[in-house]
Amino acid sequence: MLSKLRASAHHSYQRLVLAFAAGAMTALAFAPYSYWPLYLIAMAFALHQSASLTAKQGLQYWLSFGFGCFAIGISWVHVSMDTFGGMPLIASIGLMALLALYLAIYPAITGYLLQKLSPQTSISRNLMLFPALWTLTEWARGWVLTGFPWLWAGYSQTQGPLKPIASMTGTLSLSFIVALLAGALALGLAKRWRSMLIIVPATAMLVLIAPYTSTVESKGESLSVALVQGNIPQSMKWEPDALWPTMLKYMDLTRSEFSADLIIWPEAAVPAPEHMVKDFLYNANRAANLNNSAIITGIISQRGSRYYNSLIVLGNYDAKQQEKADYYGEEHNEFRKHHLLPIGEFVPFESLLRPIAPLFNLPQSSFNRGDFKQDNLNAVGHQISPAICYEIAFPEQLRANMNETTDLLLTVSNDAWFGSSNGPLQHMEIAQMRSVELGRPLVRATNNGVTAVVNEKGDITHQLPQFEAGVLTAEIPLVKGHTLFTLVGQWPILILSFLTVFVILIRKILVRMPKV
Helix, strand or coil: CHHHHHHHHCCHHHHHHHHHHHHHHHHHHCCCCCCCHHHHHHHHHHHHHCCCCCHHHHHHHHHHHHHHHHHHHCCCHHHHHHHHCCCCHHHHHHHHHHHHHHHHHHHHHHHHHHHHHCCCCCHHHHHHHHHHHHHHHHHHHCCHHHCCCCCCHHHHHCCCCCHHHHHHHCHHHHHHHHHHHHHHHHHHHCCCCHHHHHHHHHHHHHHHHHHHHCCCEEEEEEEEEEEEECCCCHHHHCCHHHHHHHHHHHHHHHHCCCCCCEEECCCCCEEEEHHHHHHHHHHHHHHHHHCCCEEEEEEEEEECCEEEEEEEEEECCCCCCCCCCCCCCCCCCEEECCCCCECCCECCCHHHHCCCCHHHHCCCCCCCCCCCCCCCEEECCEEEEEEEHHHHHCHHHHHHHCCCCEEEEEEEECHHHHCCCCHHHHHHHHHHHHHHHHCCCEEEEECCCCCEEECCCCCEEEECCCCCCEEEEEEEEEEECCCHHHHHCCHHHHHHHHHHHHHHHHHHHHHHCCCC
């Protein structure tokens, strides 16, 4: 079978089809399937088949591989454009294809440079240059044009054996190791198995020592939480007539759960500017205070002429029991979303794009950006480090906002835009990795799922079914201390990758220099 695939790969079009198929197969390594070995197999196959290609052929091959990865892996983006964006089917598919093609440029850059610097299968090509290039291009994809760090290779390990390593140098380091193992496996396909005898035991050793690089330990106390999932249909979310029914639904679901220390409503649970719903907020504020609790809710905050996608705290800030509540509608104890979602929350080149289609006029697509670094939220005497929706995918932002006093990571979202697709499940998977990296339990409150509690090791301990209204209650053991990642972040693996590429580039230049 392998020989037949090899033979067909010599024909350029068949080779590109095989590359696309290998890339498409990587989608099965992520939620909800989580067949993590498939990413290794697909990448090793592509690396083996692309050996000996020219730099131009390598670019085309890995562009096709990347297009397969993203055309299948993030096909759920189409749901928001088709169902809620008001676009014709052919237009939404076209835009989806353009997005996947753009994201495929990053693997294509890896393929081009790989063949340019080291066109033949070798230890340095497979075990040094390829992992370094793959890591650097994934990193670049996470910040160029505001970034889209979805489907990093490291996320394939959320249910895999390499997950503990993320506590040392982050999910991006898992991408490096996945590429490294794929490189060793590709050497095996070329009947050079010795590298596996070194790489596999070394990787296993990293998994074993990862817990010893962390000082995270039990704090000896717990926090009771109630996560409210309203399951408000997206079609009703921003309708003026649905505002009060929506808010009252959240309060009705909450009323029987006031025994919890902390109650969390999802992103934009209150779908209106703060000043328009003061009476409701003050009533919820008093109710939380009388029940010795706090409510964290998503809301639209307005400061002057600027609007923000925000989180505010109602009820008691500094202690579980207080004489009076702390919320007075001031700019205090508030988190404003920093990393906004293009099109959904802001429109780049809006004077050009907004007239084109209803997609560019989605509700609340003119938000302003909050600061990159903000204070933790303070609720019933606990420090909560938040991220709103999409920004949970940016590990360095969360690392910058966490400190020694942080008790809990919090992310809220409204993934109703993506229906019953894989998008919300991949989103949950990303959130789990933030717990591993930062060594803190995490709670995720959403409108219609996935609403869940994650422990400091990245394992889901409590979860609500999707597409049902309900409340998830949990007693969360708190921890203290820090992981290595909280101290050093992604920089060790990035520096290693840059140095590797630099050394190989210099070596190639020296080899080409005429002998004196």
